[in-house]
Amino acid sequence: MNRVLIIGDGYAGTRFRRAFDFLDESRRLRYSALAVADPKRAAIDDGIRRFASVEEALDRFQPDIICNTTNEIAHVEVFKRLEDYPRSLVLTEKPLAHDEISSSRSADYLSRHLVSMNLVERFSPIVERVRAWIRQLSADVTVIKVEANWGKNRVFDPRPTSGVMSEAVHAVDLVDILFANLTETRWDGFLTEADYASSGAWLPESFSAAGFSRDSRITLSSSFAWPQRIRSIHAMLRSEDRVYSVLMNFDDPKWDCDDLLIREISTTGRYRDELMISTSVENIHPSIRGVSKVVAFIEASCAAWRGDDVNSTLIADTDRALALQRILSSIERDLHRSATRLPLHGATKETDSFFEPSRAQ
Structure with missing residues (x-):
């Protein structure tokens, strides 16, 4: 049976433990042992096997399923420790790393492993229903426009972050796989940097980007200073002279509560419901x-x-993770031409890290 190691014991790590415990208890995916590696929580006595470092866990526990739930700025250091470890299944939080260079290094470190990055919204039932609905249309399908808005409140959040692009990856992935290829898109818009993180560092806080993918108008917006969680995508499609509205809302009002509404828009502006899922x-x-x-x-x-x-x-996989990182980097690079700064925090202090200072060398 599987031996599961969860690296990082914060919010994401706790969610993974809940998921693995359910799968084991329901006999859908059994494991023989589960352990956690986190230097800050190694001394906790709660019945879970704990390790103070990734190296110690790999050596003494020898997992075959490794879950990286650390923050993205720690990912490349985690993956470096897996470079010479026997081939395993590596599940990782998104994005692969915090920038293109680190993502490329991460992919090299992970080359012997099977990697699966947690783009969790892909597993919403409404995503497959949109795919199926588009497939049943005629071959003549034109995406007129897509608008995505992804945000949540991370102002003064103590968790380290590389910025809002780590949140926008969900919207970029879904728009790219469902509606419009974003790999060659050039972007206009604005980007705001702010000292909203607990570190006080200047980081991308929000952006609004607009571009064209062939003849499709794409607008992507994301914010780490949104007062509540918002995850929505709206697309307008044309097929055989009919125009459709596709509205997807995720995790509202609670996690995993997703809604899909597809409607035909008549020439008089009236809506006719095609498909509703909640x-x-x-x-x-x-x-x-x-x-x-x-x-x-x-x-x-x-x-x-x-x-x-x-x-x-x-x-x-890592190829998809690298492709998404290139899209995110192109958005940030294009919008930096019109970036502004918004002071929120005040005094600056050093960024926290998953690794002890000696380990981050």
């Missing part, structure tokens, strides 16, 4: 409310690791 918390097993998409992510990734037939659109 996932409420009552439809989710009580043990995994808030982490049901994480459960699906783990199941699909482990199935791919076993060599089972898995929908390839669900798994984001």
Whole structure:
């Protein structure tokens, strides 16, 4: 049976533990042992096997499923420690790393492993329903425009961060795989840097980017200073002279509560409902409310690791992770021409790190 190591014991690590415990208890994915590696929480006595370093956990625990749930600025250092470790399944939080250079290094470190990056919204039931609905249209489908808005409140949050691009990766991934290829898009718009993080460092806080993918107008917005969680995508499509509105809302009002509304827009401006889907918390097993998409992510990734037939659109490997990083970098690079600064925090202090200073050398 599997031996599972979770690197990082913060919010994301706790969500992964809940998901693995449910899969084991429900016998959908059994594991023989589960351990946690986190230098700041190694001394906790709660019945979980804990290690003070990744190296110690790899040497003494010898996992075959490794979950990296640290913040993105620590990813490359985590992956460096896996470079010579025997081939394993590596599940990692998004993005692969905090910039293009670090992402490329990370991919090299992970080259012997099967990697699956947690783009959790891919596992929403509404994503596959949109795919299926588009497939049943005629071959003559034109995406007129797509608007995505992704945000949450991270002002003065104590967790380290590389900026809002780590949040926008979800929207970029979904727009790219569902509606419009973003790899060659050039962007206009604005980017705001702010000292909103607990470190006081100047980091990308919000942006609004507009560009064209072929004839499709794409608008992407994301913010780390939004007062509440917002995750929405709206697309307008044309097929056989009919125009459709596709509205997707994620994790509202609670995690994993997703809504899809597809409507035809008549020439008089009237709407006709084509498809309506709503996932409420009552439809989710009580043990995994808030982490049901994480459960699906783990199941699909482990199935791919076993060599089972898995929908390839669900798994984001290192190639996909690098492609997304290039898109994010192009947005940030293009918008930096009109970047502004917004002072929020005040005094600057050193950025926190998952690794002890001696380990980060």
